[in-house]
Amino acid sequence: xxxxxxxxxxxxxxxxxxxxxxxAQGGLSVAVVDARPAQSRAEERFDGRAYALALASVRVxxxxxxxxxxxxxxxxxxxxxxxxxxxxxxxxPLMLGFDSSEIEEGVMGQMIEDxxxxxxxxxxxxxxxxxxxHSGARVVAQETGPQGASLTLADGxxxxxxxxxxxxxxxxxTAQRAGIKRWGWDYGQTxxxxxxxHERPHEGIAHxxxxxxxxxxxxxxxxNRSSIVWSEKHATAEAIGRLxxxxxxxxxxxxxxxxxxxxxLEGQRFAYPLRLTVAxxxxxxxxxxxxxxxxxxxxxxxxxxxxxxxxVAALAEVLIEAQRRGEDIAAIDVLERYQEWRRFDVxxxxxxxxGVNRLFSNGNPVMELIRGLGLGAVNAVPQLRRYFIRExxxxxxxxxxLMQGERV
Amino acid sequence: xxxxxxxxxxxxxxTMAADWWDPHGKFKPLHMxxxxxxDYITTQIAAEFGRDxxxxxxxxxxxLLDIGCGGGLLSEPMARLGAEVIGADAAERNIPVAQVHAQxxxxxxDYRHTTAEDLAAAGERFDVVLNMEVVEHVADPLAxxxxxxxxxxxxxxxxxxxxxxxxKSYAMAIFGAEVVMRWLPKGTHDWSKFITPDELYQLIxxxxxxxxxxxxxxxxxxxxxxxxxxxxxxxxxxxASIRRD
Numbered sequence: 001x002x003x004x005x006x007x008x009x010x011x012x013x014x015x016x017x018x019x020x021x022x023x024a025q026g027g028l029s030v031a032v033v034d035a036r037p038a039q040s041r042a043e044e045r046f047d048g049r050a051y052a053l054a055l056a057s058v059r060v061x062x063x064x065x066x067x068x069x070x071x072x073x074x075x076x077x078x079x080x081x082x083x084x085x086x087x088x089x090x091x092x093p094l095m096l097g098f099d100s101s102e103i104e105e106g107v108m109g110q111m112i113e114d115x116x117x118x119x120x121x122x123x124x125x126x127x128x129x130x131x132x133x134h135s136g137a138r139v140v141a142q143e144t145g146p147q148g149a150s151l152t153l154a155d156g157x158x159x160x161x162x163x164x165x166x167x168x169x170x171x172x173x174t175a176q177r178a179g180i181k182r183w184g185w186d187y188g189q190t191x192x193x194x195x196x197x198h199e200r201p202h203e204g205i206a207h208x209x210x211x212x213x214x215x216x217x218x219x220x221x222x223x224n225r226s227s228i229v230w231s232e233k234h235a236t237a238e239a240i241g242r243l244x245x246x247x248x249x250x251x252x253x254x255x256x257x258x259x260x261x262x263x264x265l266e267g268q269r270f271a272y273p274l275r276l277t278v279a280x281x282x283x284x285x286x287x288x289x290x291x292x293x294x295x296x297x298x299x300x301x302x303x304x305x306x307x308x309x310x311x312v313a314a315l316a317e318v319l320i321e322a323q324r325r326g327e328d329i330a331a332i333d334v335l336e337r338y339q340e341w342r343r344f345d346v347x348x349x350x351x352x353x354x355g356v357n358r359l360f361s362n363g364n365p366v367m368e369l370i371r372g373l374g375l376g377a378v379n380a381v382p383q384l385r386r387y388f389i390r391e392x393x394x395x396x397x398x399x400x401x402l403m404q405g406e407r408v
Numbered sequence: 409x410x411x412x413x414x415x416x417x418x419x420x421x422x423t424m425a426a427d428w429w430d431p432h433g434k435f436k437p438l439h440m441x442x443x444x445x446x447d448y449i450t451t452q453i454a455a456e457f458g459r460d461x462x463x464x465x466x467x468x469x470x471x472l473l474d475i476g477c478g479g480g481l482l483s484e485p486m487a488r489l490g491a492e493v494i495g496a497d498a499a500e501r502n503i504p505v506a507q508v509h510a511q512x513x514x515x516x517x518d519y520r521h522t523t524a525e526d527l528a529a530a531g532e533r534f535d536v537v538l539n540m541e542v543v544e545h546v547a548d549p550l551a552x553x554x555x556x557x558x559x560x561x562x563x564x565x566x567x568x569x570x571x572x573x574x575x576k577s578y579a580m581a582i583f584g585a586e587v588v589m590r591w592l593p594k595g596t597h598d599w600s601k602f603i604t605p606d607e608l609y610q611l612i613x614x615x616x617x618x619x620x621x622x623x624x625x626x627x628x629x630x631x632x633x634x635x636x637x638x639x640x641x642x643x644x645x646x647x648a649s650i651r652r653d
Contacts, residue, residue, distance in 0.1 A: 326450065326489040327443070328513065
């Protein structure tokens with residue numbers, strides 16, 4: 001059987017290209033099938049989307065050789081402030097503060113805009129030996145068997161390889177075609193994302209306000225700009241979605257007070273219904289799921305992409321090591337090593353993040369008192385604080401090599 | 409077929425030769441141990457013959473013999489890495505099983521129903537001889553290791569793994585693996601035939617080979633996987649030896 005590539009990746013978002021580059025670095029050949037045309041995803045204009053990269057994720061980008069080109073375009077996060085608040089009152093006095101000086105690793109993370117990150121991936125894929133990008137191509141069928149796997153594209157082409165990796169998001173068609181079921185629930189909330197410019201500098205501090213309708217995060221971007229992530233009940237979010245820009249800003253302003261001065265919208269507004277969705281299995285015959293295709297978590301702390309890159313690093317390491325041992329890289333016992341490595345971490349993170357969100361999304365005054373005590377307690381115990389900081393920076397789980405900034 | 413293999417031992421394995429390749433089946437313990445064994449084998453071969461494991465087919469040009477190849481759990485990876493592989497097994501039933509699977513994997517492997525002694529007598533010579541979990545099953549270990557020596561070209565490498573003989577190995581390999589976990593059928597191993605690392609080094613030297621490395625293979629019950637250990641050779645261990653003459 002002639003083969004187009006060792007690994008067939010479905011999905012050209014961020015995890016797909018990251019995995020392709022990591023595998024190619026390890027000597028495996030990769031075909032990436034991306035439904036969207038390449039140029040539409042590499043637009044120079046800022047569309048308002050940005051990511052909070054945990055330190056470990058930055059290391060992955062370093063190991064893939066992308067970070068040197070991205071560093072100047074990123075905003076380091078020097079600290080995180082978390083507090084409770086009521087809509088209309090702005091944040092209550094500081095309850096919980098994390099500072100990068102408390103962990104040895106320096107900055108806690110980096111903010112990077114989607115346009116810069118994606119463009120870097122696109123350039124690197126074009127330059128990499130062993131990566132073929134099929135842009136504007138849609139997968140209509142997939143097949144796996146004891147000897148290999150294949151993808152059929154909408155234009156009739158068939159790509160053959162040793163296995164398929166689904167990096168196609170939380171509604172992963174790859175997982176559906178493989179008959180992998182999902183569990184999870186709807187949070188009854190919609191995540192609202194936008195970018196703003198503001199009068200005063202943010203000093204590289206990220207803010208997280210726990211409000212009764214849901215958490216709101218202000219994440220610093222280069223210059224006097226910030227990325228805003230907040231959540232509202234579906235109905236409220238829909239109403240907010242219909243507002244004009246001026247009205248939208250009127251709703252946003254009281255939610256975080258005036259510490260950044262006057263604000264204005266930059267780029268588009270985005271709305272994502274918040275659902276927790278975890279695939280019942282991350283692997284099947286000659287198939288693996290990565291990122292949101294395996295697990296879509298509540299984006300409360302920007303953990304979606306960070307968890308995805310952790311999957312990328314783990315799967316790349318498992319496959320490259322198997323290749324170097326001479327194993328069949330797509331044998332089920334090889335793929336199960338990836339699943340075992342990632343599943344516990346993902347479920348813990350999904351449930352942990354969910355717990356934090358539920359704890360803080362409640363208008364009950366008694367709950368509020370407990371929340372206050374809970375936050376106060378975390379603030380008072382140094383070990384717990386360090387644990388939370390390291391967790392937010394992604395430094396606590398067993399690390400794949402790429403997550404330590406090392407090539408496999 | 410002249411053989412040093414104890415016929416009673418061969419019979420035991422013949423009863424186990426059916427589903428070699430199911431990682432959750434009868435041979436699950438071997439599948440679990442395999443990545444650890446392969447890590448050792450590939451690293452030793454790469455070091456001895458100056459090969460780069462990050463390159464495609466790094467073992468191209470090496471002639472390799474896998475003694476006691478069973479279903480081909482080691483032969484197939486070696487062929488995938490580019491070696492010319494001869495898989496030998498004294499249990500006739502294993503040969504067609506291994507052949508069918510190699511074909512499914514698209515690999516060319518020469519599987520033969522034969523023994524190390526017969527191959528040596530026929531004048532076959534190899535760059536690498538894999539001698540994994542075999543020596544504890546043979547009737548005369550020194551005669552067997554001498555045949556392994558004869559099978560190597562000058563500068564050739566033998567990888568030999570076996571089980572240590574002490575109370576812990578009895579508890580783990582016999583009581584643990586056969587009785588409690590039922591990973592292996594009862595009677596798979598005869599503890600009195602287990603060999604200590606020092607005894608094995610002496611046997612290897614007596615057979616005319618130069619032992620150069622030994623490491624433990626340790627099962628971690630928390631992570632449920634095997635890993636190599638510099639110090640802990642108390643149960644499973646693996647050695648590398650060179651033919652100098």
